[in-house]
Amino acid sequence: MNIQDMTRDEWVDHLYDRIHKLLDDGFIRQAQIILEALLPADQAEIFSDLSIVERRQVLMGLPLEDIADILEKLEDEEVAEIASLLPPEQLADILDEMEPDEAADLLGDLTPTDAAQILDLMEDREEIRPLLLHPDETAGGLMTSEYMALGRQMWARNALDAIRDWSPEHEYLYYFVVDKNGTLLGTVSLLQLIKAEPKTEIQDFMDRNVVSAPLSADQEECAKLMSRYDLTALPVIDDDKLLVGVITIDDIVDVLEDEATEDIQRLGGSAPLDKPYLLTSAWEVTRRRIVWLLVLFVTSMLTSNVLAFFEDTLDKVVALAFFIPMLIGTGGNAGSQTTATVIRALGVGEVEKKDTLKVLWHEIQSGLLLGVLVGIAGFFRVFVFEGDLALGLTVGAALAMIVLCSNSVGSLLPVFASLIGVDPALISGPLMSTLVDATGLFIYLSVAKWILGV
Amino acid sequence: MNIQDMTRDEWVDHLYDRIHKLLDDGFIRQAQIILEALLPADQAEIFSDLSIVERRQVLMGLPLEDIADILEKLEDEEVAEIASLLPPEQLADILDEMEPDEAADLLGDLTPTDAAQILDLMEDREEIRPLLLHPDETAGGLMTSEYMALGRQMWARNALDAIRDWSPEHEYLYYFVVDKNGTLLGTVSLLQLIKAEPKTEIQDFMDRNVVSAPLSADQEECAKLMSRYDLTALPVIDDDKLLVGVITIDDIVDVLEDEATEDIQRLGGSAPLDKPYLLTSAWEVTRRRIVWLLVLFVTSMLTSNVLAFFEDTLDKVVALAFFIPMLIGTGGNAGSQTTATVIRALGVGEVEKKDTLKVLWHEIQSGLLLGVLVGIAGFFRVFVFEGDLALGLTVGAALAMIVLCSNSVGSLLPVFASLIGVDPALISGPLMSTLVDATGLFIYLSVAKWILGV
Numbered sequence: 049m050n051i052q053d054m055t056r057d058e059w060v061d062h063l064y065d066r067i068h069k070l071l072d073d074g075f076i077r078q079a080q081i082i083l084e085a086l087l088p089a090d091q092a093e094i095f096s097d098l099s100i101v102e103r104r105q106v107l108m109g110l111p112l113e114d115i116a117d118i119l120e121k122l123e124d125e126e127v128a129e130i131a132s133l134l135p136p137e138q139l140a141d142i143l144d145e146m147e148p149d150e151a152a153d154l155l156g157d158l159t160p161t162d163a164a165q166i167l168d169l170m171e172d173r174e175e176i177r178p179l180l181l182h183p184d185e186t187a188g189g190l191m192t193s194e195y196m197a198l199g200r201q202m203w204a205r206n207a208l209d210a211i212r213d214w215s216p217e218h219e220y221l222y223y224f225v226v227d228k229n230g231t232l233l234g235t236v237s238l239l240q241l242i243k244a245e246p247k248t249e250i251q252d253f254m255d256r257n258v259v260s261a262p263l264s265a266d267q268e269e270c271a272k273l274m275s276r277y278d279l280t281a282l283p284v285i286d287d288d289k290l291l292v293g294v295i296t297i298d299d300i301v302d303v304l305e306d307e308a309t310e311d312i313q314r315l316g317g318s319a320p321l322d323k324p325y326l327l328t329s330a331w332e333v334t335r336r337r338i339v340w341l342l343v344l345f346v347t348s349m350l351t352s353n354v355l356a357f358f359e360d361t362l363d364k365v366v367a368l369a370f371f372i373p374m375l376i377g378t379g380g381n382a383g384s385q386t387t388a389t390v391i392r393a394l395g396v397g398e399v400e401k402k403d404t405l406k407v408l409w410h411e412i413q414s415g416l417l418l419g420v421l422v423g424i425a426g427f428f429r430v431f432v433f434e435g436d437l438a439l440g441l442t443v444g445a446a447l448a449m450i451v452l453c454s455n456s457v458g459s460l461l462p463v464f465a466s467l468i469g470v471d472p473a474l475i476s477g478p479l480m481s482t483l484v485d486a487t488g489l490f491i492y493l494s495v496a497k498w499i500l501g502v
Numbered sequence: 503m504n505i506q507d508m509t510r511d512e513w514v515d516h517l518y519d520r521i522h523k524l525l526d527d528g529f530i531r532q533a534q535i536i537l538e539a540l541l542p543a544d545q546a547e548i549f550s551d552l553s554i555v556e557r558r559q560v561l562m563g564l565p566l567e568d569i570a571d572i573l574e575k576l577e578d579e580e581v582a583e584i585a586s587l588l589p590p591e592q593l594a595d596i597l598d599e600m601e602p603d604e605a606a607d608l609l610g611d612l613t614p615t616d617a618a619q620i621l622d623l624m625e626d627r628e629e630i631r632p633l634l635l636h637p638d639e640t641a642g643g644l645m646t647s648e649y650m651a652l653g654r655q656m657w658a659r660n661a662l663d664a665i666r667d668w669s670p671e672h673e674y675l676y677y678f679v680v681d682k683n684g685t686l687l688g689t690v691s692l693l694q695l696i697k698a699e700p701k702t703e704i705q706d707f708m709d710r711n712v713v714s715a716p717l718s719a720d721q722e723e724c725a726k727l728m729s730r731y732d733l734t735a736l737p738v739i740d741d742d743k744l745l746v747g748v749i750t751i752d753d754i755v756d757v758l759e760d761e762a763t764e765d766i767q768r769l770g771g772s773a774p775l776d777k778p779y780l781l782t783s784a785w786e787v788t789r790r791r792i793v794w795l796l797v798l799f800v801t802s803m804l805t806s807n808v809l810a811f812f813e814d815t816l817d818k819v820v821a822l823a824f825f826i827p828m829l830i831g832t833g834g835n836a837g838s839q840t841t842a843t844v845i846r847a848l849g850v851g852e853v854e855k856k857d858t859l860k861v862l863w864h865e866i867q868s869g870l871l872l873g874v875l876v877g878i879a880g881f882f883r884v885f886v887f888e889g890d891l892a893l894g895l896t897v898g899a900a901l902a903m904i905v906l907c908s909n910s911v912g913s914l915l916p917v918f919a920s921l922i923g924v925d926p927a928l929i930s931g932p933l934m935s936t937l938v939d940a941t942g943l944f945i946y947l948s949v950a951k952w953i954l955g956v
Contacts, residue, residue, distance in 0.1 A: 056727075086711075089730045089731050208696065211696065212696055219675060219691045219693050220693075221674075221675040221734075238696070239665070239673050239692065242662065242692070257540075257541055274755070276543045278543075280675075300755070301728070301729045301751075301755065304755065305729065305850055309850065311762075312765065312766060312842050312845070313842055315769065315770075316769075316840075316842020316843060317835050317839050318842065318843060321843070324847070324852040325846075325847035326852060326857060326860060326861075326864070330871065331868075333843075333868045334868040334872055337868070338872060338876075340835075341832065341835055341836060341872060341876055342875070342879060345828070345876055345879055346879075348827065348828040348831045349828060351828055363820065366817065369809060369816065369823050369826075373802065373806070373809070373827075373830055373939050374799070374805055376827055377802045377935065378795065378799050380834070380935065382791075384770045385770045385791045385794075388766050388767055388769055388770020389767055389775070390779070391766070392762075392779075393778070393780070396763065398778040398780060406780060407779075407780075411784075413784035414784040414785075414787040414791070417784065417788040417792075418795060422792075422795060422796065425796060425799060426799070451795075481834065489827065
């Protein structure tokens with residue numbers, strides 16, 4: 049295939065094949081030259097597909113900056129593995145080339161002894177040390193200590209000079225303005241500094257309406273703030289309102305993806321995985337799922353009790369049993385439709401706790417509509433294929449009521465979870481299906497008793 | 503409560519109450535002053551909670567720029583509603599103040615006649631017209647025509663002068679370098695321009711390794727590129743590689759949220775909603791759900807056929823029926839756990855089609871582990887409470903096999919969907935539960951026949 053016609057993925061695969069072949073044939077430098085010409089994300093993808101021997105070959109003699117870029121893009125587990133291939137002095141030099149927040153994350157994945165040894169060998173250790181203090185999933189754990197704070201009385205010209213002399217690993221559009229204590233006062237953009245009269249004080253044109261996050265803010269909170277206010281940099285402040293770090297938008301894009309992944313895994317009824325799926329062992333996957341599976345297994349015993357309660361009815365009309373899976377399946381489906389929609393609406397802030405009754409009313413309306421439609425379908429199914437009018441009426445009426453009930457339960461459960469401060473995705477998905485199974489059976493067999501008179 | 507102690511949400515609610523009260527008392531200007539002092543996202547939130555009458559009061563005399571900011575932040579339907587409150591001339595002026603991509607989106611939500619009339623009244627119409635040509639969910643529909651292209655032979659100093667004279671609605675860190683035909687050659691950052699010798703040509707220090715998207719690229723594709731390469735601006739090129747627009751990171755953050763919302767709604771078994779949940783009518787919600795609910799209802803008839811097939815067995819051992827919901831429920835739960843994990847791993851690119859066998863092997867391993875654990879629990883449940891060893895063995899063995907089978911089906915279905923080019927989230931979630939119900943019943947009753955000999 050012609051290189052021109054390749055998608056980006058095919059092109060990266062193609063380059064991997066070439067590099068692999070070059071290394072095989074002993075042309076290590078040539079392989080490195082190709083790798084050096086690529087963007088960090090592509091370098092990392094190719095690198096993580098190489099064998100340990102090949103990785104070691106490629107690493108020798110690759111510029112430190114490229115190694116730093118590759119490490120920033122790899123998964124934590126892969127990084128720890130590669131770090132172990134390198135002598136401590138070289139690793140310390142590489143960490144100095146990385147953005148401080150990424151370097152801190154990497155140190156956090158090493159054993160405490162290794163981390164301490166390498167930190168001592170680093171030039172930027174004072175920049176990194178404070179970042180090691182905060183939990184990974186908070187503003188303090190996400191922020192970088194690489195930011196430039198400008199004094200409020202600084203001239204625009206002097207600020208530009210300071211920025212010109214600064215050589216950060218990352219490029220910044222926004223700079224933060226502080227008073228002499230370090231209290232956050234406002235922001236200026238690079239463009240504002242360029243446009244300003246050289247001798248104006250920054251406080252005369254800075255933007256004072258600045259949004260910030262406290263050190264302890266949850267990463268999801270930070271993502272919401274940056275998305276809501278369209279920020280590319282979010283300043284982090286301590287309890288005394290002093291500026292202590294900055295969160296950049298690229299970290300937030302990752303957070304948004306991770307949070308959506310967690311929500312989806314929880315909705316499926318599993319504790320979220322810490323690592324990418326294929327890097328998680330089957331044993332670890334099992335551990336994340338077993339608790340919930342057993343909890344649901346125990347609660348689903350409720351359904352056998354309901355059935356035992358209606359034993360007489362079932363004995364007299366055995367045909368009733370044939371439709372049990374169909375009825376509770378439909379109830380479960382209607383419930384999942386509702387729960388998924390409501391959980392997501394809660395997650396992105398479209399629905400708040402005060403909207404509980406609105407949501408319920410919404411779902412009662414569509415539950416009635418859906419119930420009537422599915423109920424009619426159910427009636428005809430049984431009436432036409434079994435030729436039994438009474439049984440058809442039973443199944444149809446039960447379906448309508450089950451769908452209405454599932455929609456109500458499916459809408460209340462996530463709101464209720466968020467009221468008591470539990471992640472809605474955690475309990476709503478599979479718990480709902482169990483609840484709906486039991487109530488669905490109860491409705492079905494009660495309707496049967498009443499219509500069929502058994 | 504003290505303002506200092508309020509969360510951001512409480513503070514916005516508090517301001518809403520004050521503005522509402524001021525308008526009630528006739529102090530319109532005072533209400534506007536509070537509103538003008540806020541950030542656009544907060545202005546929009548308060549504004550959309552006001553009544554139509556209040557909105558009209560507030561709009562009169564609010565600076566055009568503030569109105570533009572508010573409209574950019576509101577939902578499409580609300581914007582169209584507000585647009586109808588304003589005279590065409592004023593609306594045209596407001597659109598001129600908006601970012602071109604947002605203005606184009608707004609025009610797209612009006613009737614074609616209204617849109618044409620207002621476009622003719624606008625100053626920036628030539629900037630907006632090309633943006634109206636592309637579907638909303640493609641690179642062409644997302645991009646803005648507000649970008650600055652720099653000639654490759656331009657001096658750094660002249661480029662800075664040009665940037666200084668330019669007054670975009672949005673602030674940009676990256677600028678794009680083109681040749682005299684407009685072909686995209688590279689990027690420079692504002693910082694690079696400031697640091698460069700004033701008389702260096704841009705081509706001597708620009709970054710040539712530039713990632714771009716074609717006009718027709720899907721928005722999800724664009725989001726993946728920006729997230730992969732940590733970009734804050736993605737240039738869009740036409741078939742001749744000419745630069746035609748730029749996608750900014752704030753749009754991509756919205757795309758990421760929307761795509762995750764769609765995935766979650768589809769996983770729940772519903773066609774994705776176009777608008778926020780509470781703005782979607784119950785009728786529309788019903789329409790999005792009914793097709794899938796009926797399809798699943800029809801496929802679930804399979805379960806009655808399986809039960810009818812085993813009618814003899816069920817007649818002889820009625821107690822078997824009591825455990826049907828528990829068994830197929832557990833199978834469904836194990837299947838959802840797998841499907842949700844695999845779908846998300848496919849979505850974020852952790853798993854690709856070539857990994858099918860790896861995924862299957864992963865799930866067979868954890869399916870075996872989970873199956874044995876749940877099977878043991880099931881055996882004890884029946885043996886201890888019912889005192890029936892043979893029935894206990896039946897339930898335990900069936901549970902183990904059902905969980906293993908659910909894990910396998912749950913892992914293959916999403917991969918299979920993506921192989922035939924269908925969105926895995928669309929068919930896997932609820933279809934899986936129906937498949938698992940039928941196979942689960944078949945396994946359970948076959949095991950019963952064999953162990954109990956009936």
